[in-house]
Amino acid sequence: xxxxxxxxxxxxxxxxxxxxxxxxxxxxxxxxxxxxxxxxxxxxxxxxxxxxxxxxxxxxxxxxxxxxxxxxxxxxxxxxxxxxxxxxxxxxxxxxxxxxxxxxxxxxxxxxxxxxxxxxxxxxxxxxxxxxxxxxxxxxxxxxxxxxxxxxxxxxxxxxxxxxxxxxxxxxxxxxxxxxxxxxxxxxxxxxxxxxxxxxxxxxxxxxxxxxxxxxxxxxxxxxxxxxxxxxxxxxxxxxxxxxxxxxxxxxxxxxxxxxxxxxxxxxxxxxxxxxxxxxxxxxxxxxxxxxxxxxxxxxxxxxxxxxxxxxxxxxxxxxxxxxxxxxxxxxxxxxxxxxxxxxxxxxxxxxxxxxxxxxxxxxxxxxxxxxxxxxxxxxxxxxx
Amino acid sequence: xxxxxxxxxxxxxxxxxxxxxxxxxxxxxxxxxxxxxxxxxxxxxxxxxxxxxxxxxxxxxxxxxxxxxxxxxxxxxxxxxxxxxxxxxxxxxxxxxxxxxxxxxxxxxxxxxxxxxxxxxxxxxxxxxxxxxxxxxxxxxxxxxxxxxxxxxxxxxxxxxxxxxxxxxxxxxxxxxxxxxxxxxxxxxxxxxxxxxxxxxxxxxxxxxxxxxxxxxxxxxxxxxxxxxxxxxxxxxxxxxxxxxxxxxxxxxxxxxxxxxxxxxxxxxxxxxxxxxxxxxxxxxxxxxxxxxxxxxxxxxxxxxxxxxxxxxxxxxxxxxxxxxxxxxxxxxxxxxxxxxxxxxxxxxxxxxxxxxxxxxxxxxxxxxxxxxxxxxxxxxxxxxx
Numbered sequence: 001x002x003x004x005x006x007x008x009x010x011x012x013x014x015x016x017x018x019x020x021x022x023x024x025x026x027x028x029x030x031x032x033x034x035x036x037x038x039x040x041x042x043x044x045x046x047x048x049x050x051x052x053x054x055x056x057x058x059x060x061x062x063x064x065x066x067x068x069x070x071x072x073x074x075x076x077x078x079x080x081x082x083x084x085x086x087x088x089x090x091x092x093x094x095x096x097x098x099x100x101x102x103x104x105x106x107x108x109x110x111x112x113x114x115x116x117x118x119x120x121x122x123x124x125x126x127x128x129x130x131x132x133x134x135x136x137x138x139x140x141x142x143x144x145x146x147x148x149x150x151x152x153x154x155x156x157x158x159x160x161x162x163x164x165x166x167x168x169x170x171x172x173x174x175x176x177x178x179x180x181x182x183x184x185x186x187x188x189x190x191x192x193x194x195x196x197x198x199x200x201x202x203x204x205x206x207x208x209x210x211x212x213x214x215x216x217x218x219x220x221x222x223x224x225x226x227x228x229x230x231x232x233x234x235x236x237x238x239x240x241x242x243x244x245x246x247x248x249x250x251x252x253x254x255x256x257x258x259x260x261x262x263x264x265x266x267x268x269x270x271x272x273x274x275x276x277x278x279x280x281x282x283x284x285x286x287x288x289x290x291x292x293x294x295x296x297x298x299x300x301x302x303x304x305x306x307x308x309x310x311x312x313x314x315x316x317x318x319x320x321x322x323x324x325x326x327x328x329x330x331x332x333x334x335x336x337x338x339x340x341x342x343x344x345x346x347x348x349x350x351x352x353x354x355x356x357x358x359x360x361x362x363x364x365x366x367x368x369x370x371x372x373x374x375x376x377x378x379x380x381x382x383x384x385x
Numbered sequence: 386x387x388x389x390x391x392x393x394x395x396x397x398x399x400x401x402x403x404x405x406x407x408x409x410x411x412x413x414x415x416x417x418x419x420x421x422x423x424x425x426x427x428x429x430x431x432x433x434x435x436x437x438x439x440x441x442x443x444x445x446x447x448x449x450x451x452x453x454x455x456x457x458x459x460x461x462x463x464x465x466x467x468x469x470x471x472x473x474x475x476x477x478x479x480x481x482x483x484x485x486x487x488x489x490x491x492x493x494x495x496x497x498x499x500x501x502x503x504x505x506x507x508x509x510x511x512x513x514x515x516x517x518x519x520x521x522x523x524x525x526x527x528x529x530x531x532x533x534x535x536x537x538x539x540x541x542x543x544x545x546x547x548x549x550x551x552x553x554x555x556x557x558x559x560x561x562x563x564x565x566x567x568x569x570x571x572x573x574x575x576x577x578x579x580x581x582x583x584x585x586x587x588x589x590x591x592x593x594x595x596x597x598x599x600x601x602x603x604x605x606x607x608x609x610x611x612x613x614x615x616x617x618x619x620x621x622x623x624x625x626x627x628x629x630x631x632x633x634x635x636x637x638x639x640x641x642x643x644x645x646x647x648x649x650x651x652x653x654x655x656x657x658x659x660x661x662x663x664x665x666x667x668x669x670x671x672x673x674x675x676x677x678x679x680x681x682x683x684x685x686x687x688x689x690x691x692x693x694x695x696x697x698x699x700x701x702x703x704x705x706x707x708x709x710x711x712x713x714x715x716x717x718x719x720x721x722x723x724x725x726x727x728x729x730x731x732x733x734x735x736x737x738x739x740x741x742x743x744x745x746x747x748x749x750x751x752x753x754x755x756x757x758x759x760x761x762x763x764x765x766x767x768x769x770x771x
Binding site: 001021058060067075076078083093124244245267 | 464
């Protein structure tokens with residue numbers, strides 16, 4: 001198998017309402033990624049891009065619309081789409097473009113503009129449900145995640161306060177990220193006292209609605225070593241999709257994530273993830289999800305995760321820093337772009353370029369993960385130096 | 386690079402409407418046939434799955450959710466390509482080429498009969514600032530493109546109408562084709578004009594259907610079939626989606642040229658006309674077949690129309706094109722278009738094309754285009770000669 005390296009990364013600011021068109025957001029991120037490794041579009045052989053539902057931007061065949069903004073003008077361009085997991089999956093999509101031997105360089109770009117949706121982007125999630133068995137009940141996304149959160153808390157005796165600690169940690173960590181949507185400090189009381197959306201989910205348990213884009217440049221080993229002295233290698237990738245019939249699953253544990261991460265760890269030769277992984281960027285659209293995913297990623301024993309969180313195990317200077325970027329809760333959540341933001345974070349962290357957010361001790365391995373569909377899919381990538 | 390073969394095919398019959406089955410049942414049927422075709426392989430022993438779909442045509446946001454169950458792919462690596470299903474095949478091929486996967490299935494379907502007004506959906510593909518506010522039926526773009534193509538190349542309106550006559554006639558010999566018919570040139574020329582100079586009959590009509598293919602690595606191919614068909618080359622390319630910035634204007638299908646360059650170089654083909662025996666080429670609109678034949682470098686620019694007249698591209702001709710009936714004869718299957726073309730080439734190369742079987746074919750080409758208003762094309766070169 002050909003070794004594939006990440007050699008450049010860039011992103012836009014994440015904001016609530018961008019003035020730029022979706023194409024322009026893609027362009028900004030793409031340009032920033034290319035500039036970071038001093039490359040031009042002429043050096044790029046193909047584009048592997050991703051973006052979540054067309055309904056957000058209100059554009060059918062959104063991949064076609066975004067193609068030129070993402071550098072895909074007169075080039076092989078292909079859009080991958082696995083719901084919320086698209087942001088990390090786009091890296092996997094780019095990885096096989098290069099690892100296959102078909103291409104030597106590849107641009108990976110993800111964009112999301114959720115503010116075009118009126119009155120609120122959540123409205124489009126009404127159309128993700130089964131047309132016969134579920135849509136008639138008019139469920140919202142918040143309801144089903146409230147069920148998952150409830151089930152997870154009940155299974156291990158976790159409290160709402162335990163979950164809120166994640167929101168506080170990530171939101172305050174996110175203030176160190178220059179692209180973050182937030183600048184204000186958040187306290188535990190504020191999270192607990194924020195408006196209930198669908199019990200037990202309160203407003204500050206949830207990541208915000210955002211616009212933004214993020215991009216990375218991939219290259220085969222021989223090219224990567226010419227371009228930079230510090231390529232970050234894609235050591236392993238994995239993905240897994242569970243049944244669409246989510247109501248028949250035990251929601252307390254993401255078994256699809258266990259499978260996806262095993263695939264990635266096997267490829268990377270990682271046998272003891274909790275010891276060998278130095279940084280984790282689990283997907284955290286809701287605070288409980290970060291912990292839920294740490295268990296699925298085999299980075300924390302089931303039912304012991306809150307204890308580790310309280311002990312500072314997951315802090316920036318802890319044994320296993322979790323979401324040093326600030327995550328979706330702290331930086332913002334333009335769906336697909338948020339996943340790629342995690343890829344960018346690992347790139348910067350593993351190169352020691354993460355500034356104020358830098359985790360100490362020269363980390364060697366990082367793992368990033370995104371999650372989506374009907375609580376059903378995960379994409380995982382292990383990156384290393 | 387690892388070689389990749391097609392070892393299984395399954396498909397439903399294509400129909401203009403299918404009220405009695407859901408899309409999940411259609412995919413289940415195609416998948417079951419595909420796994421049986423590949424020696425009864427169990428889906429849990431398939432390494433990965435790739436589906437191709439676009440949300441708006443399915444009436445579901447995040448259509449990826451509903452991929453795994455009917456394919457037998459629960460808790461497996463499954464992903465969707467929001468593109469033509471031949472891009473889905475390219476994705477499956479690359480996954481195998483990495484060496485990490487041995488068996489990958491590709492699936493796609495069309496349930497266009499569920500969509501009340503497909504043209505409204507297509508208008509949502511147009512640029513929201515520059516094009517959509519014009520509030521025209523987006524197929525008007527095809528009429529203008531055709532005009533430009535005829536003007537630049539000297540191809541005639543009648544030559545385009547010949548394409549419709551040929552493809553609908555070919556469709557009569559394909560049991561899966563929905564719109565096979567024996568019609569005359571005049572029928573096309575005097576049909577109701579919809580987007581000048583396109584008449585009703587120049588435009589392909591929607592059809593429903595599901596197709597599943599199984600791809601295998603070189604090491605595993607012979608385990609599942611006696612008759613593997615090899616992917617010799619694949620290429621895909623996107624020109625700009627901006628209608629006003631196309632590299633070579635509106636008369637030329639430059640995306641097809643770019644995609645073909647990559648596929649031909651991978652397959653080691655220098656003279657496509659000589660080295661390829663037949664082709665399935667997008668004919669969403671009649672003129673597109675001629676424009677694409679030229680852009681794929683099968684003949685020179687402006688030559689397709691007159692070669693057509695001489696019968697070069699008919700079933701008995703020197704370079705048969707769309708023996709299946711193409712989109713005009715088979716029907717327009719949306720994102721499943723590419724798989725239909727790809728599958729037809731595989732059937733011909735296996736010698737399983739029934740009444741429409743071509744003699745002694747070794748190498749075939751499939752080309753799909755993503756339709757108005759896109760400028761994306763995908764080329765595959767296949768061979769039964771390992």
